[in-house]
Amino acid sequence: xxxxxxxxxxxxxxxxxxxxQLEARGVADGRVLDAMRRVPRHRFLPERVREEAYGDHxxxxxxxxxISQPFIVAEMTALALTATPxxxxxxxxxxxxxxxxxxxxxxxxxxxxxxxxxxxxxxxRATLAELGYRVEVRVGDGSLGCPDAAPFCAxxxxxxxxxxxxxxxGQLRPGxxxxxxxxxxxxxxxxxxRRTEDxxxxxxxxxxxxxxxxxEQGWPER
Ligand code: SAH
Numbered sequence: 001x002x003x004x005x006x007x008x009x010x011x012x013x014x015x016x017x018x019x020x021q022l023e024a025r026g027v028a029d030g031r032v033l034d035a036m037r038r039v040p041r042h043r044f045l046p047e048r049v050r051e052e053a054y055g056d057h058x059x060x061x062x063x064x065x066x067i068s069q070p071f072i073v074a075e076m077t078a079l080a081l082t083a084t085p086x087x088x089x090x091x092x093x094x095x096x097x098x099x100x101x102x103x104x105x106x107x108x109x110x111x112x113x114x115x116x117x118x119x120x121x122x123x124x125r126a127t128l129a130e131l132g133y134r135v136e137v138r139v140g141d142g143s144l145g146c147p148d149a150a151p152f153c154a155x156x157x158x159x160x161x162x163x164x165x166x167x168x169x170g171q172l173r174p175g176x177x178x179x180x181x182x183x184x185x186x187x188x189x190x191x192x193x194r195r196t197e198d199x200x201x202x203x204x205x206x207x208x209x210x211x212x213x214x215x216e217q218g219w220p221e222r
Contacts (some may be wrong), residue, residue: 010042013054017041017070021056027074031081035106036074041067044097044127063117065211067097068158072190072208076179077103079192079205080154084175087153091171092135093142094158094213098124101135104156111135112149114142116214143215145171152176160188160210165217169193169200181210185219 018037027033042053044067052059058066068076077100080090088110092101095115101124105111111134115121118139125137138146144167145155151173157165157180168178172195181188190205212219 007040010040010053014041017054017056021071022074025071027071027078029078029081031107032074032077032103035077035103036070039099039102039106040131041070041099043131044099044102044124061097061120063120065096065117065120067099068210073100073103075190075205076100076156076158077107079179079190080104080109080156080177081107083153083177089149089152090154090156091142091146091149091152091168092156092158093145093168094211095121095124095137096158098128098133098135098137100156100158101137102128102131102133104154105133105135109154112138112146114138114140114146116141141215143167143213143217147171155179157181157213158210159213159218160185160208161213161218164191164193164202165213167217169195179205181208185212 042050045053049059058069061067090104090109090111092113095113101111101113121137121139128135143165150171153176155168155178160181174195176195178193182191190208192203194201214221
């Protein structure tokens with residue numbers, strides 16, 4: 001499968017990914033399916049692993065980090081879209097490759113994305129700009145959110161926290177949704193926190209495995 005440089009061939013792989021990995025498993029939100037049909041996932045991967053872009057698994061993007069499996073990106077995006085409209089600004093914590101941020105942007109969110117590793121942030125910024133996605137990529141500790149850009153309609157965290165980061169929940173607007181994997185370093189539960197008029201409601205959305213969120217409201221570095 002090496003040597004695929006033809007966008008039509010990539011698009012065919014992408015179409016198959018949407019059908020077999022997303023629709024077949026019950027992802028029904030047309031906004032998510034359309035976005036994931038359009039965003040060229042392979043462009044977010046380093047050349048040497050590009051041919052794995054549409055596989056049913058996470059892929060290494062360097063520095064010990066991964067781009068999430070397509071299904072989990074779809075699931076998190078669909079949960080973000082359950083925020084009460086109008087949907088405006090979203091925060092993506094853990095930019096990594098920039099793919100999740102691009103999918104949120106393709107769904108119509110204005111996206112701010114925070115990454116603690118400068119090299120990943122730079123690469124993601126370049127990819128997003130090349131493809132024309134208007135995402136603001138910042139370098140910093142995303143476990144603290146982005147107070148100056150808050151409040152957010154949706155916050156999607158692509159790394160695992162030991163507990164729900166209070167700073168992030170506090171940056172939701174009423175009707176807003178925070179989607180964050182919470183658990184141990186090795187195994188987590190996808191947790192959904194909704195801001196209501198008078199507090200927060202928590203739901204669980206199934207098991208998952210993410211790299212750790214390293215920061216003040218995440219795990220210590222080791
Ligand atoms: N959403 C990404 C995948 C995320 S991998 C994608 O679509 O490719 C998790 C990312 O979170 C890694 O790049 C890691 O460096 C970053 N990260 C971990 N802790 C962080 C923190 N406190 N703030 C910002 N980024 C963090």
